[in-house]
Amino acid sequence: MFQSFETTASPGQGPARLAALRDVMEREGLDGVIVPRADAHQGEYVAPRDDRLAWLTGFTGSAGWCVALRDRAAVFVDSRYRVQVRAQVAEVFEPVDWPETSLGDWIAGALPAGTVGFDPWLLTVEQKRALEGKLGAITLRAVENPVDRIWEDQPAPPMGKIFAQPEALAGEPHGAKIDRLAASLEGAAAAVLTLPDSIAWLLNIRGSDIPRNPVPHAFALLHADARVTLFVAEAKLADLGDHLGGRVTVAPPEQLLETLAALEGQVRIDPASCPVALAEALADPVEGPDPCLLPKARKTAAELEGARAAHLRDGAAMVRFLAWLDDQPPGSLTEIDVVRRLEAERRATNALRDISFETIAGAGPNGAIVHYRVTEETDRRVAEGELLLVDSGGQYVDGTTDITRTVAIGDPGPEEAAAFTRVLKGMIAVSRLRFPKGLTGRDIDPFARAALWEAGLDYGHGTGHGVGAYLSVHEGPARIARSGTVALEPGMILSNEPGFYREGAFGIRIENLIAVEDAPALQDQTVARMLRFETLTWVPIDTRLVVPALMTGAERDWLNAYHAEVEARIGPLVEGSARDWLSRACQAI
Amino acid sequence: MFQSFETTASPGQGPARLAALRDVMEREGLDGVIVPRADAHQGEYVAPRDDRLAWLTGFTGSAGWCVALRDRAAVFVDSRYRVQVRAQVAEVFEPVDWPETSLGDWIAGALPAGTVGFDPWLLTVEQKRALEGKLGAITLRAVENPVDRIWEDQPAPPMGKIFAQPEALAGEPHGAKIDRLAASLEGAAAAVLTLPDSIAWLLNIRGSDIPRNPVPHAFALLHADARVTLFVAEAKLADLGDHLGGRVTVAPPEQLLETLAALEGQVRIDPASCPVALAEALADPVEGPDPCLLPKARKTAAELEGARAAHLRDGAAMVRFLAWLDDQPPGSLTEIDVVRRLEAERRATNALRDISFETIAGAGPNGAIVHYRVTEETDRRVAEGELLLVDSGGQYVDGTTDITRTVAIGDPGPEEAAAFTRVLKGMIAVSRLRFPKGLTGRDIDPFARAALWEAGLDYGHGTGHGVGAYLSVHEGPARIARSGTVALEPGMILSNEPGFYREGAFGIRIENLIAVEDAPALQDQTVARMLRFETLTWVPIDTRLVVPALMTGAERDWLNAYHAEVEARIGPLVEGSARDWLSRACQAI
Secondary structure: OOOOOOOOOOHHHHHHHHHHHHHHHHHHOOOEEEEEOOOOOOOOOOOHHHOHHHHHHOOOOOOOEEEEEOOOEEEEEOHHHHHHHHHHOOOOOEEEEOOOOOHHHHHHHHOOOEEEEEOOOOOEHHHHHHHHHHHOOEEEEEOOOHHHHHOOOOOOOOOOOOEEOOHHHHOOOHHHHHHHHHOOOOOOOEEEEOOHHHHHHHHOEEOOOOOOOOOOOOEEEEEOOOOEEEEOOHHHHOOOOOOOOOOEEEEOHHHHHHHHHHOOOOEEEOOOOOEHHHHHHOOOEEEOOOOOHHHHHOOOHHHHHHHHHHHHHHHHHHHHHHHHHHHOOOOOOEHHHHHHHHHHHHHOOOOOOEEOOOOEEEEHHHHHOOOOOOOOOOOOEOOOOOEEEEEEOEEEOOEEOOEEEEEEOOOOOHHHHHHHHHHHHHHHHHHHOEEEOOOEHHHHHHHHOHHHHOOOOOOOOOOEEEOOOOOOOOEEEEEEOOOOOOEOOOOOEEEEOOEEEEOOOEEEEOEEEEEEEEOOOOOOOOOOOEEEEEEOOOOOOOHHHOOHHHOOHHHHHHHHHHHHHHHHHHHHHOOHHHHHHHHHHOOOO | OOOOOOOOOOHHHHHHHHHHHHHHHHHHOOOEEEEEOOOOOOOOOOOHHHOHHHHHHOOOOOOOEEEEEOOOEEEEEOHHHHHHHHHHOOOOOEEEEOOOOOHHHHHHHHOOOEEEEEOOOOOEHHHHHHHHHHHOOEEEEEOOOHHHHHOOOOOOOOOOOOEEOOHHHHOOOHHHHHHHHHOOOOOOOEEEEOOHHHHHHHHOEEOOOOOOOOOOOOEEEEEOOOOEEEEOOHHHHOOOOOOOOOOEEEEOHHHHHHHHHHOOOOEEEOOOOOEHHHHHHOOOEEEOOOOOHHHHHOOOHHHHHHHHHHHHHHHHHHHHHHHHHHHOOOOOOEHHHHHHHHHHHHHOOOOOOEEOOOOEEEEHHHHHOOOOOOOOOOOOEOOOOOEEEEEEOEEEOOEEOOEEEEEEOOOOOHHHHHHHHHHHHHHHHHHHOEEEOOOEHHHHHHHHOHHHHOOOOOOOOOOEEEOOOOOOOOEEEEEEOOOOOOEOOOOOEEEEOOEEEEOOOEEEEOEEEEEEEEOOOOOOOOOOOEEEEEEOOOOOOOHHHOOHHHOOHHHHHHHHHHHHHHHHHHHHHOOHHHHHHHHHHOOOO
């Protein structure tokens, strides 16, 4: 079982650890220290060693900060964690609404002047710049990590094995990627790569240092002469053989700073992800986006083929799960039962490398908590008349999946069905859209919401995020959201997941993954190049919750065609009662 | 008749005038001069005295530039004027595609170094900054206007009378506006106002210095202590009486620069519209948007009431015109006949102060020229089987109108009808939209296009522009377009005018004006504040061109409800055959 249901919060430890941290501040002459949740690689998941924020404060969310001053300490959390943080941290930590209140504003308000310490490996260039813009008379000082100095039994850095991603799945040899990207550096002598999924993609490798994302902790230098220096612990490479080849030099991570310091010419860093420690080691840094971001997002034909295969496999597991779920009497299951069964179905494929994130299974009011993760403490019986929202995904060697289905348990009421139908209309609107090349996710996002807006409803998250190819389930730079400023391009895989949440009552989300593709030209077409979305996810959508009168003919046609396709594709992969269930679930409305 | 059909181009004069201009350059030691189309107030229309670009080059478009060097001269025109410019200017002027090629890039490419002269009254702060960013070793030098020095019979500045806009129509006394805006200056001692419609709105006055826009040429200073200094020729005020009141001081325009130079404290300028001459006169300029822009765009209840009344009056004139048009045998009219009749119908209201822009009446292929203005030379017979696109509007004391209808002459083909229906679907999608407060025009724009995109079609202009209250028919800052970054707010009047243009064949545009309003809260609404559009324009849409099978039920319902409302509102205002025609035109589909 990948997922655990433990409540790891231990608010009791906070006061003593905060006191120890203040001893360090005292010795160092600091008036405060900043403890981010992020590690040096700025990902969503951290290794146990890097889980400093949770160790110090008890707060276990996937994003956040602690700022400890001599007499006050704050934990900054975003809207997902406003309730959770209060249960997890002791009273010595004030919860602060972030990003509404920035760290810089809070510090400047709490401290007239002084010196605040930070670990330069854990703060990005942009984060430091934003802080400095707010701090006025307060100085930032780079220090050795203050938490590490008091964390006696801190785990060792992860030493997960690195393995090759087969070229047949990657679709491009890593030598060709290196050539292509080295030629894109626009005069820089090298680019610093700090994002593990960028390095994994570039070198066609995968790793196992953190849960859920199959990436290695490593840094790399991409040189303009098409060589790469990979800074990684040698032991992780034991099983890799000669995959890397002659153009990739492996160096111990301890040599990173001195190597950077010795580089001649301009060296490119991405200020959004590069740690301050690396930027400051360089003689002539120049800023630009990580050169892997866009090429990685444009999946190769082989990666798209892999994604299709992974989605059929994952879809069959989902269908077996949904058939089983439908067969259980309402009230007989808890959310944890649901999560266990779903993971078991995915494991039964014998191809599951990991789940792609912690399954969200929220029944009734828990469905309205957008990033709900069930624990032994919050576990809830799934009762008759409720909606059950299940958002989950798998990591397979050929692709990463992410799917949400909202299921009727027994007979939910008309409000639920009307809202479900509006969410579905939005999801169909995006699925059906043809649009000129050049549009960004911001231009697409409103189509997912218009049917909800009609009823005065909306949802507080973006419509879709990019998804990696056996990499991170949340992958930039494109997204379908008001913040989506990157033009959509063929090959990008995105989620399409509108929702609606009635606080304290129910939650609805319907999510397919979609891939951007060229739309074949139509007769008399005047737009030079049109794009559309290929659907990757093939799993029934609960038609018991659809109000046909709220749908247009074209929407009903889409839904019926989708279900016919689901049955045609998944039918041959499932048997017995699951096969029977599938036929019923795919009936036209 | 406001509109004229003369071809004012006279390419023959260009070479001699360019030679005279080069004599000035020679005497001044200049390697080039910049001649913009704009005057010091950056509006769409200029007085004859300010029509320097047309006088020098022959080019009569409403936007553009000439750059004359010692041995080359270019006329920069945007996509609307690429064909027209070739017919209007002599060979000594090279047409340049603008803004694809910026003035700065062209000059830097043509001139290794040197000095280029410009009139600091005609270049904005932003325009000069953009130029300087490109010019490298080339220096810009402010000079007395070089065209004025060679234009012997240059007309005098306009001396149009200024008159008061009744408070009952403005909805807010100008004293209250001054108080409100003075309080918004954020620490600045004053703001420089250079846009005539800002000044006209602030002081509840209108003017008659230029065609189509009822505004005066004037400058003003809004002081933080809620006084205004109005720089305008005294003679224009002869009929105004004591409207301005004690808090507005009138000063001669000749005192503007010295007054600016004597100001103490920070003085706000809008770099997008403020002439360089004014900015450079100030000791301590600070940049910010013209403080009138947003308040002016948020129409008062009285202005909205006036707009409704103006649209009923204008709608009745349109209906009389359309009824007449339908009664003429195909092939019996030319585009000029159409324009004359429409203006005559508007004049017959006895309320028309001006047309709000030159009527666009394009038959067949001329309809595909988005900013077509018919002249004696281009005039075309409106033939059987063609579409006739008519885009027009009126200036009334209570409101500014702008409407486009595309009409079937005889029996156009199925391609025209299908495209018309898709354009209509987009126009209806915007009309029907409810959306959360905070969205910008960019978020709305895609809804107007999705039905066209479905068929691989699109249009190359924005979906809508702001419209003034008896002011400019094109008014910022909000617009429905990819460039629309301003949040829509209740009271804003916008056009909703999707289109489709098949080059060489036909053009379609359907345009209503709409006003943003609060949407009444619905049961179970979760969004704090929703907005919607009130329709202002009530004129039949040609249902002979609608393909019902391409419409959804909700779209047909909207169209039928719209026509029922048109008949109910306009029916009582028209008589005889126009009344009969209206009933037929408003029949449900």
